[in-house]
Every structure is written in C-alpha cells, then in structure tokens.
Amino acid sequence: MEYNHKEIENRWQQYWRENNTYRTEIDHSRPKFYVLDMFPYPSGAGLHVGHPLGYIASDIYTRYKRLQGFNVLHPMGYDAYGLPAEQYAIRTGQHPEVTTRNNIERYRSQLDKIGFSFDWSREIKTCDPEYYKWTQWAFIKMFDSYYDTAADAARPIADLVAHLQKHGTEGLHAAATRQLSITPEQWNAMDDKEKSDTLMNYRLAYLGNTMVNWCPALGTVLANDEVSEGLSIRGGHPVEQKLMYQWCLRVSAYAQRLLDGLEKVDWTDSLKETQRNWIGRSEGAEMRFPVADSDIELEIFTTRPDTIFGVTFMVLAPESKYVDMITTEEMRPAVDEYRQSIKHKTERERMIDRRVTGVFTGAYAINPITGKKIPVWVSDYVLAGYGTGAIMAVPAHDSRDYAFARTFDLPVIPLIQGADVSEQSFDAKEGTMINSASDSLNLNGLQVKEAMAAAKEFISRTGIGKVKVNFRLRDAIFSRQRYWGEPIPVAYRNGIPETLPVESLPLLLPEVDKYLPTESGEPPLGRAANWKTAAGLPLELNTMPGFAGSSAYYLRYMDPRNNSCLVSPEANSYWKQVDLYIGGSEHATGHLIYSRFWNKFLYDLGLVCEDEPFRRLINQGMIQGRSNFVYRIKDTNTFVSHGLKDQYDVTPIHVDVNMVTNDRLDIERFKAWSPEYATAEFILEDGQYICGYAVEKMSKSMYNVVNPDDIVERYGADTLRLYEMFLGPLEQSKPWDTNGIDGVNRFIKKLWNLFYRDGKLNVTDTEPTPENLKSLHKLIKKVTADIENFSFNTSVAAFMICVNELAQQRCTSRKVLADLLILLAPFAPHVAEELWHTAIGATTSICDASWPAFNEEYLRESTVRYAVSFNGKARFTMEAPADAPRDTVSDMALSHPDAAKWLENKTVKKIIVVPGKIVNIVLG
C-alpha cells in the first residue's frame, strides 16, 4: 500500500458528500458551537493560496469541536454583490449575475478540493432574492424605527409620532440629525411632506442631505470605510466631497453601545483599539461665544475647556453656516474667494497640500469667561462635519492652532507653567495652570486634570455651555448609484418616500439594457422598464451598498430556508451567536461595525437574543507573495545568476515563481516562457541559475500567484492544509514559499509508513508500551492546548515529533495509532479517514470518533533532569528523583563531580532550586 493522495482524497470527499457527514441540525442533547468564516466575494481571479488560510484554521477548529462532542454550525456562502462584476458587465455587456454565477462555481470547486467540512445545505448568496428579501426587510424595519436615547434602544417610529402629537419635541429623547423644537400644534398642522421631512430627522434609515464621498470614476458615493487617503479602496480612483440627498443609516445613534460592547467580546486588543479609534469618543464641552455687536452666538466644541483663557482667535469651517452670518461687508469678497478656492480642491488635493490657509471674517467674538474680544477666522483645517464646525483656537496648546497663529501672526498665550511655546505648542495634558484667572473663575495653580473638571463645572453651572460627548463615527451612507446591488424597497408618493409592504418583498432587481447611468444622470435602475409599484408609484433608483448583504448573514445561516422570518426564534435561541469568527482585519471599520450595529438593532426589536454577534474573533494574517527575479545585463539578452549580479549593470525582471524551485531557475521553461527569452544566454554559478527574491503582494503582475489547485494536484489537500498551518502563526502576515512544503509531505508519508511498513499492514492488538503512551499523551496535551490557542504551527511540529518517536519505538498498537489519527483528523482529514478505515478497521467515519482524553499519569517521570547553573550560567545537567526535596537536590548538585571545578576557592552564598528544572548556585 502506497500513499496516493489523489485516490484517497477523492474517495473520502465523495463519501462525506454522499453521507451528508457535515449536515448540521438543531440538537438539544448536545452543546452548540458556531464557527464562521467571513464569506468571500467571488472574484474572477479565483482563489490563490492565501485565501484558504482562515478557512483551514476554522475547519480545524470545527472538526476538533465536533470530536469533542459539540454540535457545530459551520456554514459557507458568498458575498455576491460587488463592483467588479458590474464593471465587467459595463465593459462586456454580460449580466453580472452570469459572471457571479460562474465565479461562484469556480470558487466552489476550488474549496471542495481542500476538504472543508462546511454544511453546504445552508449555503447563502447575498444576490439571491430569497436572501436579500431579508436585507430589504431589515431596511424597512430601520425606516420604521428611531433611537430612544433615554431607553437606549430603537423604538417604533409610531411611538415618536404619538409623542409629537401630544407633546411636540418637549421631553423627546431621540437621536436626531438636528435638534428640532416643535410644538404639538405645529406638528399637527404639518402637511404630509413636512411630517415626512420631520420624521427623516429621527428615522434609523433616513434620507438626508449629507456630505458624501463621491467617486466620479465609479459614478457612485462611497462610505467612509470604502475610502482611504482620498482614493476609493476599489480601483483607487479619486474621491471628492459633495452634498447629496442620500439614504443613510443612523449608526451614530449606537456609537456608545458599539463602544461598550467591545468590553464583552473576545477580540484582539488591536482590533478593539481600531474600532475604538474609528468610533472616536471624545469628552469635552460645547460652549457659546457671542459675536460682538450682534445677537449671533458661535457654538463650538472643545475637549480642552481648561484652556479657555488661552483662546486668542476662533476658526469656522468654510462650509459653516456662521460664515455668511458674521462676515463683514469689507471682508466678504476675500472670504468668498477663499471658500471658492477650497471648493475646487478635491479631498486628495486637500490632503496632500497641507499649507496653512485661511481668511479673517472681519468679525469678533467675545470670550464668555474673560470678556475679551477675539477675531473670527475661516480655515479648511476645521471640518464642517465634526462637532459644530467651529472651534476656539488655543495656539499655545494645540499644534494646528499654533501653526495657524504663527502663519497669521496671532498671539499665543501659554497656560501651563514651564511650557516653552516659542517653537511649538505644548499639547500634553499635564502641568500646573497659569494665566488662567478672571473675576468669576480662577484655574491658576490647578493641575490640568483638575482645571478641566473645574472649567466644565463652571461652564455648565453658568449656562455658557454644557458637557458634551462627541463621536467621530458618522452615519453610514446607504445609497449607491449602481446596478448590481439590492434594490431599496421604497416608492415615492407625490415625492414622499414610503417603504413597500413587507409582504411584497423581495423587490426583485429589474433587468436593464445597459449597466450605466441614464443620459439624465440617474442611476442604472432608471433604465428599467416599468420600475413602478403595482399602484404605479415610481420606485427608488439607488441600490444598497456592499455591506448591506453581509450585515446579518450569520443570522440567516441559522435558518437559511425560512420563508417567514429572517431567523426563527427557535433557531436563534439555539445557535445564539457566532462563537468563533475568523477573517481579515481589513473589515475592522466596515463590516464589523455595520454587523454589530445591525445586530444591536435587531436585538432592540427583540428579534435576536444576543447583543453582540461575534463572541470571539481571530484575524488571520495575509499571505504575501514571494516573487522571484532574474537579472538581465543591460542592453543584452544575457541573464546573470543572483550571486554574480553585482559585477554587472543589471535590470531585475519578475519571473514566474512556478518555474523556480528553491530559487533555482528552470532554464528550459524560462526560454519557453516568452519568445523574447528563447535565445537568452545565462551566466551561472555552480552550474545553476539562482534567482533573487522579494516579498510582495500576491498578484498576477508580479508572477508570484500560487494556485491551491496546483498544490492539491501535486501534493494533496492534506499537505496543503498542514503546510498552510505550519507556515507560521495564524495571525501573522507571512510570505508563501512553496519550498518548505516537502517537509510536511514527507511527514504524511512517514505517518503512512507507521501504518504500512514495507507495504504490509503494521497495526496489531498489542498493548501499548509506557513509551508509546508517553509519546501519545504528550501529543494529546500539546495539540489540545495548541488548538485552543490557535497555535497550529506548533501542533504540526508536535505531530512530526510524535510520529518520529512512534516510528523509532516500532509502535504497532492499534489503540495508540487510532488515537493518533483522531488527533490528526482536524488537520489532515483525508489521510486520517483512510487509515482509520483501512488500517485501524473502523466502519464509521473518523468524524464520529471522540477526542482522546489526556492522562497525566503517562507523562510522570521517576527522574528529572536539572540544569545546574553557577551565578546564572548553566554548566552541566544531572538526574535527580522527581520527588526529591529541594535540599536533597541542592546537595546532589554540590556533590556532583562536575561541580568541583566551579566551586573551587568559592563560597556558596545561596542556592535556588526550581523543581524539575534548574539548580542555580550563587557564589560569593
């Protein structure tokens, strides 16, 4: 019997499929466990070897938990809406659905080859009407809800309407776009349009005029997390700011709960930190500064109310509504010109160009505490979208204000003792206050923290302002001017938006002749014929963004075919939440925020039983490419080997990693690669051409893409799985290097030879020896602990050691070998299943086996080795009885023959004995 991976893997993959081995049902007799992968977007390029990394880890954990007796939910599906399929459709006219279907088929066949234990009966696709019905349904629920800030929960909008009818906005605690002040009489006198507009101020899904990231190249708006450094994440196109009337989700209402919820989940600190920064809670005060000779008051937000005595000017955002109100006649032309110049800059230009610019409005404000007159300026370093779009500038203690003050020659008043502000501002929140006293308030002599508290207390007591918490987290823009997304279930009656009846869902994505905007600039759905309700009302033309479909998919997996609700209470109360979620950290500020928001909303409605969707989360690292280079001597067709390249003037050229083995170039394949190289000549070292290498992103253009299918074909899925885990710690980014794969492949062959020695079955019913049991239980202990810690690389090493030991011991014991296979089954399921049946003689799948119990007894030693150190330096080792008391051990060390030379002419000051490990003799 030889190890034949192709035959084995085909056989068992078929067996598992035919026997529905991985089908999962609710089973109250067993504890549940939910392991989830972030489902993939099926791109046209297919999977490369980096994609399955997280899936392999989650599969190992899933299989391990099943062997431990858990009923494990482990589903998979596709995040099927997305830009690439649509852009492909625009170029080729092929329907995105066709592209997507083909890509999904390719993904599925690639995934199947790796031997995952997904329950495919629960597969979902976000573009499937049966699925997106529930995405649309959730949107309608959000439209019909507002956020009650007193109850800290979403409530039906009908409750809000009732409140407005009776009390107006008096006593209303609701998250809102703007603070409104309405009497019941005013509300009741409103017409439908006015009422609709008013309610939009409160709805969780609302239409609003907001500054959006507009990407002209993609022809759509983008959410904040879809933009990085002024460029779109998809495609890298420039993004500009634009005021648009768009659908939004009031995620900001949940900011505090999203922050608090992080305390309850088991995620890495760095990921929690990323979310905390993104939510960006800052505590401070909102204050009003009266404008001189006017009734207008400027409202500002500051986190440093303690620095109120150092305010030497104020700054408004160019878009601030105050600018028009206070600018003096003589300054108006300059201010208008400045605002125009800002408007014409794209977001990216604004980022690159960090010059300090601004203009004086001509107006002065009054410092409410000192009564001093201070000039009001306009500058683009103040953002309209944060706080109130106006600031009090304290140049001595804020670096941005400092730069502005120096540019426009404004005064700088230091407020902290010893702070040198001649060269730069002193931003630290520490020190003793100076220059901070008026008739009503004296902060001098206080520490910064005390001063902050005192200032806040004073401000709220005197009514100058109030203590306020601000969040950086913005509402999510929910409209996309695209075709390939979920239609928003909204129709317009006389221009007033209303949601469709829930019973009419799903609202199907209509057919269009082209996937481009209409001539009049409307989104592609504007091309759909008859895009109206049955009653003839026009339907919404925007579609939902990419994150919509992925926000509640983990709930749908619990009950994927339910036609009457998103998830039944029975299914939800059994599966509860995701116990382990594995995926990339790139979703930290997108999907992982939106999902948590969406889940909390459903929780408020009493539709799900857990407040947080993902209990434990692991970020697998990215697998980078390892590119190979050849070195062409300039202006020739001669290539010089890596070790000799420095003697020539060379150009490095990427070469396909698939024709390089251990950095040695297959010269014949290289010549055949391109006609250009057919006549190439080579300068070799030691008869070989050695390539250089570099770690880069895995991509076609670098010729460093390694396809998992090729690895499976050549070495088998088990080798691929083990090798991906062996490569390094799961959470760390690391380059893929096929070179090391022979090591794990050899391990599988060694394992095989343990069961079939010289082609003959080598398993007997002999009793295990103490040595056998020691090797086995060392492994049980190590692998169990490693899986719990996601330290898969070290468990693979432990398998290698154990197999070597058992081979050396000539172990044939069926009991020991069977347990070895169970331990290995999560990692290399095919070979484990094969040997389980053919060599062990089992008649049921190894998936139905039980994880072996660890017994400390077998590891107990009668003697242990001590390292004997002198002054901390280890010098020799000695054996001692395992149960010897410390005094006996130190006496043994001192009388040991090797000790004599170290003890010569020295006095022993102290002896430290660490049982079973170290004897450290401290000499005088």
Place this chain on the structure above:
RNA sequence: GCCCGAAUGGUGGAAUGGUAGACACGAGGGACUUAAAAUCCCUUGGCCAUUACGGCUGUGUGGGUUCGAGUCCCACUUCGGGUACCA
C-alpha cells in the same frame, strides 16, 4: 503626527522569568544505486579550539529590575498595520 504590533541562524519560525534556536526548509558530508529520483544517517548561530561533545560569544541599540531576562521596566532605532487637520 497619533494609536497598535513586531524585531531571534542562510530562510520560515520554537521557547508558563529557568540549558535560546523546537520543528521544518536550505546547505554541507555520507549510505544505498551503473546513474538519477526516492529513502535513510551525520553536521549545520558565530568565533576559538579540536587533546578533550572544551571555551568564549550570541535574541535590533543602550540602560535597569532579578540568583537568573529573548521574555519584565525605561529610553532609543528600524520595520509592519491602523488612522489622520476629529478641536
């Protein structure tokens, strides 16, 4: 700029404060073979020895705590990741 993380042989990487470099790759040497592949054995951080499986040194840099530091503390350097005129 701010926040987080990392730094260990030629390479990927192991090490509850207790003999640094597990495991693997690569490399060198050997066995088997007409030869190659495959397989197996030995060596492999550096330096000095090789009469000794002996010595010295060694985990980015400099300090500290400790009987003992890759591991803990302080300062710094470099590299990744996140975020950015967020007041």
